[in-house]
Amino acid sequence: METGSAFLTGKTIPVPPSPRGLTNPYKTARYAARRQALKTKAVAAPPRPASSPPAQNSSTSAEQTIADEAKYVLQTYVRPKMVLERGDGVNLWDTEGKQYLDFAAGIAVNSLGHSHKEWLRAVEEQAGQLCHASNLFHTAPQARLAKRLVENTPWADRVFYSNSGTEAVEAVIKFARKYARVQAGEDPYSTESNAATEVVCFSGAFHGRTMGALSLTAKEQYKTPFMPIMPGSVTAKYLDLESARQCIKKGKTAAVIVEPLQGEGGIHMSSQAFLEGLRELCDEAGALLIFDEIQCGLGRTGKLWAHEYFGVQPDMMTLAKPLAGGLPIGAVLLKQKIADVMAPGDHGSTFAGNPLVCAAGEAVLDVLLAPGFLQAVHDNGVALRHGLREKLGSNPHVKEVRGLGLISGIQLDVPAGPVVAAALEAGLIVITAGKGDVVRMVPPLIVTQEDVQKCVDILAEVIPQALAAEMPPVS
Ligand SMILES: Cc1ncc(COP(=O)(O)O)c(C=O)c1O
Numbered sequence: 001m002e003t004g005s006a007f008l009t010g011k012t013i014p015v016p017p018s019p020r021g022l023t024n025p026y027k028t029a030r031y032a033a034r035r036q037a038l039k040t041k042a043v044a045a046p047p048r049p050a051s052s053p054p055a056q057n058s059s060t061s062a063e064q065t066i067a068d069e070a071k072y073v074l075q076t077y078v079r080p081k082m083v084l085e086r087g088d089g090v091n092l093w094d095t096e097g098k099q100y101l102d103f104a105a106g107i108a109v110n111s112l113g114h115s116h117k118e119w120l121r122a123v124e125e126q127a128g129q130l131c132h133a134s135n136l137f138h139t140a141p142q143a144r145l146a147k148r149l150v151e152n153t154p155w156a157d158r159v160f161y162s163n164s165g166t167e168a169v170e171a172v173i174k175f176a177r178k179y180a181r182v183q184a185g186e187d188p189y190s191t192e193s194n195a196a197t198e199v200v201c202f203s204g205a206f207h208g209r210t211m212g213a214l215s216l217t218a219k220e221q222y223k224t225p226f227m228p229i230m231p232g233s234v235t236a237k238y239l240d241l242e243s244a245r246q247c248i249k250k251g252k253t254a255a256v257i258v259e260p261l262q263g264e265g266g267i268h269m270s271s272q273a274f275l276e277g278l279r280e281l282c283d284e285a286g287a288l289l290i291f292d293e294i295q296c297g298l299g300r301t302g303k304l305w306a307h308e309y310f311g312v313q314p315d316m317m318t319l320a321k322p323l324a325g326g327l328p329i330g331a332v333l334l335k336q337k338i339a340d341v342m343a344p345g346d347h348g349s350t351f352a353g354n355p356l357v358c359a360a361g362e363a364v365l366d367v368l369l370a371p372g373f374l375q376a377v378h379d380n381g382v383a384l385r386h387g388l389r390e391k392l393g394s395n396p397h398v399k400e401v402r403g404l405g406l407i408s409g410i411q412l413d414v415p416a417g418p419v420v421a422a423a424l425e426a427g428l429i430v431i432t433a434g435k436g437d438v439v440r441m442v443p444p445l446i447v448t449q450e451d452v453q454k455c456v457d458i459l460a461e462v463i464p465q466a467l468a469a470e471m472p473p474v475s
Contacts, residue, residue: 062081066083080424082095087115089113090443091114092429101454103441104429104441105444107321107431108300108407108442111367114444116363118363119326119360121363122363123356123359123360132355132356134354135352142354142358145361145362146161149333150333158334158339159334160334161353162331162352163328163329163351165207165208165319165330166214168320169210169212169216170210171332172255173216175288175347176290176316176338178346179288180254181195196253197252198232198234198249198252198254199233199254200255201236202235202237202244202259203235204218204238204266205257206259211226214226214230215230215233216230216257232254238265239270241281244256244277248282248285250286251285253282256282256289260291261296261301263442266437266438267403267407267433275310275312279312288314288338289314290316293317298364299405299445300405316335317332317333317334319333322364329360331353380452381405381406383452384403384406384441387452388408392460398463403441409433409438411437411438412437416436416437416439419459419463422466423439423459425462426458426462428454430455439459
């Protein structure tokens with residue numbers, strides 16, 4: 001998928017003026033002064049140098065935070081022993097003043113980096129105007145963001161909002177099941193039904209942690225303690241059409257869900273033939289085709305949607321992570337034929353699509369859709385992988401460097417944890433993927449040529465050292 005246009009432009013992408021530009025008649029002088037102060041602090045202040053002391057406002061020491069977390073927070077995460085305090089662009093600082101180059105972006109979330117000027121302006125403006133009103137009322141940012149998402153997605157007609165990726169996946173399961181009932185000519189509210197209910201997913205997939213989405217997620221260890229999973233979850237082999245054919249059945253399969261590019265699974269690209277084949281199999285079986293672009297969508301690959309590379313259109317698509325630039329949001333884009341079966345009361349969420357997150361989403365789209373921005377994402381990704389291949393290609397533990405746009409992975413034949421730890425020590429944040437044997441890079445989409453080069457240089461230095469010791473292969 002890499003093309004000849006592998007060269008970096010290194011240019012700064014101009015951000016068009018925000019279409020909002022709304023003035024708030026309710027703003028008080030105190031609010032305006034506070035906003036000005038915030039702006040000065042968060043936007044204009046240059047980052048403190050790496051050696052600078054902790055920020056004045058860090059009232060809790062790192063040790064205390066780590067101790068409190070260990071004592072009071074449910075231990076479902078393993079975290080390094082540092083406390084992040086603030087960010088600016090592609091950089092983060094911990095409470096000790098140490099600077100990090102952020103090539104994780106909060107797991108592919110901070111699409112515009114940290115404290116992006118346009119994003120901050122939109123969030124501040126909206127927070128000072130109206131933050132939440134529930135879905136019992138109309139609010140303008142929700143309708144505006146939906147309009148822009150639909151207008152930029154040729155096959156989509158409607159948007160449903162959620163608060164996260166996993167909730168977007170829950171929504172598509174529900175939509176698909178009700179659609180199947182209506183297609184079967186049934187009364188969807190009848191307690192008796194013979195309509196299709198199964199959802200086919202794929203090996204290596206990650207769709208989330210709530211019960212429905214979890215059932216469609218591949219890793220057994222995520223599911224086993226919480227059995228039984230959702231009935232009707234069927235797993236086929238990723239990139240294997242024959243396996244998909246065995247699983248997709250008329251009258252049984254309501255939907256097929258697939259990531260056009262698997263992120264958590266280890267940065268694995270699907271193919272045009274595979275997605276075209278799935279489209280045909282779904283059409284033959286009367287099943288819906290769902291693309292999960294929660295990680296690979298919204299500019300991550302250098303196109304607005306990853307599936308644009310393959311020319312295949314789904315019936316529904318799930319979005320989340322980068323859509324509001326760091327605020328919690330999820331969304332489903334869907335075709336009218338599915339929207340037609342959903343009625344008021346069929347699904348909902350208290351917070352979803354509130355004015356604050358939607359205003360943030362508009363600011364994100366303003367930047368992503370500015371001329372030249374996605375091309376720069378593509379080119380910076382090509383340069384990153386080119387640099388990594390050049391410097392690490394001869395390392396016996398580096399099996400492959402792969403990716404598309406700014407989602408990249410270094411496939412190792414040993415665990416990637418030591419590399420991630422060594423990179424952190426050296427001031428670079430990267431994360432793992434796959435079976436823990438892939439170093440994953442999903443930086444903010446605003447990275448520059450210099451950021452990419454810095455990442456390459458740090459990994460070129462730490463990988464040989466981190467992998468020098470004998471390590472068992474990944475099972
Ligand atoms: C492809 C994909 N789908 C769904 C999810 C779940 O999203 P969330 O963590 O927001 O629930 C993720 C999260 O990593 C993802 O990568």
